Amino acid sequence: MGEHFRLDIPVWGAAMDGVVDVDFAIAMGKLGGVAVLNLDGVHTRYADSRPIIERIAAADKATINALLKEVYREPVKPHLITERIKAIRAAGVPCAVSTVPGRAEERAQLVQAAGADVLVVQGTVLTARHSSRSYHQLAFEELVRNCEIPVIVGNCVHYETALELMETGIAGILVGVGPGAACTTRGVLGVGVPQVTATADVAAARDEHMRRGGRRVAVITDGGMRIGADVCKAFASGADAVMIGTPLAGAEESASKGYNWGMATPDPNLPRGTRIHVGTKATLKEILLGPARVDDGSQNFAGALRSALGVCGARDIPEFQHVEMVIAPSITSEGKSLQQSQHVGMGKG
Secondary structure (H helix, E strand, O other), X not given: OOOOOXXXXXXXXXXXXXOOOHHHHHHHHHOOOEEEEEOOOHHHOOOOOHHHHHHHHHOOOOOHHHHHHHHOOOOOOHHHHHHHHHHHHHOOOOOEEEEOHHHHHHHHHHHHHHOOOEEEEEOOOOOOOOOOOOOOOOOHHHHHHOOOOOEEEEEEOOHHHHHHHHOOOOOEEEEOOOOOOOEOHHHHOOOOOOHHHHHHHHHHHHHHHHHOOOOOOEEEEEOOOOOHHHHHHHHHOOOOEEEEOHHHHOEOOOOXXXXXXXXXXXXXXXXXXXXXEOOOOEOHHHHHXXXXXXXXXXXXXXXXXXXXXXXXXXXOHHHHOOXXXXXXXXXXXXXXXXXXXXXXXXXXX
16 A cells, blocks of 8 residues: 555455444544545435434334435535545544445545545446446546545456556455345355455465566455454455454444445345344454454454464464465355344345
8 A cells, every 4th residue: 555554453444334434434543444434325425324324223124225225315415525534534543435436536536635545446346447338437547647545446356357457556456246244246146256265366466466567556355254263364365454344333333333234235226235233242442452352253353363473473464475275165155144144135045
């Protein structure tokens, strides 16, 4: 990510409305990580998003999809984007924001003027040759050239695609298609790659990009991690950082106080996510930094990573990225335990 953006802990909070609001972004920033605010979410559609989050959390399974579609029909308001970014920056913490590809160019100058530190352009799958019949084709080279802040793009799971994206000048790349606990992309579209394989492939593209003379692009494994072991495996697979959502939804500071739903859940035509109940389990500090009060790996992710490095004899993350691994996750069940136990999303069958 370069000299201008460094984190004390290599953990990103996913741009999920049930997790990240202004207060959560501030809390996570003060702990050394960064939480990404969703510019296409309820926090930039409503001046006071708390009642909306509460309605979503309180809805029953029979009405939740219709409710999500209803509340996300409200248009995004540019002045709220500015206000949210300025509020986070006023707290003295880094501000990262996420936008859909179709709005990336028009929002780039707005978010920079407001003081954002990082722009994340996120879709189900992105390529350097992204095209759409519904909006102007997004050129990442041009977007990066016009941005003075780092641009992160995603998501990606393929070596050649990642390499091509890196050649556009991006600072980081998100890895993962459908592994998140609230995501149903793998069930709806039948598309996905296990996270360890995807991370290893994209990390290999990063190394090849550097061999060709390019700068190091941060590989950020996005989704599918529930506990410290999952986080450690992501780094061992080659990740430079991780992005997590559902584990943070269980933090006392989360926007919904225990619920999560993905960015594609309220899609009006083809929802690719579901709302899940996580429950409030710990403070954000306990989840990220500890001390852990439980022995199931759901707390103190930073401590787990440090211990894993020590056990494997690695002095730092770059060394840890080269440890030997043997793992074979199931592509249909990876990260889906909550959906299965609650019979929602991909757990209905």
